[in-house]
Amino acid sequence: MLTDLEHLKQDFPLLNTLSALQPVTWFNPGTTPLAEGYPHVGLTREQVADASARLQRFAPWLVEAFPETRARQGIIESDICALPRLQPVLDARYGQVLAGKLWLKKDSHLPVSGSIKARGGIYEVLAHAEQLALSAGLLTLDEDYRRLASPDCRALFRQQRIAVGSTGNLGLSIGIISASLGFDVTVHMSADARAWKKQKLRDHGVNVVEYQQDYGVAVAEGRRQAASDPHCFFIDDENSHNLFLGYAVAGERLKQQFAAENITVDADHPLFVYLPCGVGGGPGGVAFGLKLAFGDHVHCVFAEPTHSPCMLLGVHTGLHDAISVQDLGIDNRTAADGLAVGRASGFVGRAMARLLSAFYTLSDEEMYALLGLLQQHESLALEPSALAGMCGPWRISAEPQRLAEQGIRASSLAGATHLVWATGGSMVPEREMAHYLAQAQSLLTP
16 A cells, blocks of 8 residues: 555645645646536436425424424525624735635524534435335325324334434434434444534434444444344435435525625626535535536635545545545544544545535644634634634635636636635534633634
């Protein structure tokens, strides 16, 4: 392997910087227009529209099961907000005045489970429950889906099991929604998952199995155990099309939110979206939905910790899931627990490689510092991984030549919208958040 790695580093010198745990920014030379990249995804606009319709059918049940969704009539969605006080602070921090306007997408505050995983995770469980109920003759597509709370539907679900491997947030989403429907659910969690997330799952009656190894082992073991149980449905974060489609619904919804805020997206007003990336399903699905909604005027950028740059590694080398960060001697240990993934989803990497504009990595210390600055200046407290996208606008804007190579005119940047996708944090316990903020303060104090 060492000889192969030496040859690989000769072919891809960027790997030396990744191995040294130094922050990097890489503009994807393989990015293509949507029309060329779309066929490689293997999923369609029609499937995303079908996912949206399915979520609408479930809305009445969600209102009853989770009253916090009532404000949006059972639709699980998050707000967007501008960050006018933070933007000049980050201008000063990075020594560069950002052209355009900085916004935040608050998936950190999604109802039910408080993270981006509430999109794909909840959707996949609902799609599975719907199929079971339809097949059993207990539901029709034009029926009120509150029927799913009936004793006969719950009896059906109690006979079925759901399993998933997770670093935390996906497990929360799958566990909470599955238990609410009546499923017997098991979440296989890696050692870096937060203790409070494990406890929250147990409080909902979820079986939590802990592993001392990382995310990859938790997923592999969960998949292995489920394979021997004909009544167990394993939700595979690395390969699930339904997870991906659930995330992709975000694109059209964001387009509606932008219309309400009079935000224009076109050649003179490009949209840059910065997405924290772990195994890739969440950001990949969202990016696909954004491309469907905004076409070639949206530019999606993935952000990863310096200790877990699995998607950048896979796409950059073209090896996707055939290479891991551990192969480079990188330890995959990061405070951004949701991003602590050593091997990227091969499905997502291959599907989206042509539709992603750039990747970058940042240190845990920078995530903590950004967490503190966001709380100080915008009174928003998020978990560390949710801040991975916050330095993206300055990292990307610092390289106008690379932007020009992707057809983005410097003259258009003044009208740009920079949207940072906040992926989690609203459910972090006060004591845990105080620890995060203390860590941030120690980094920000001269």
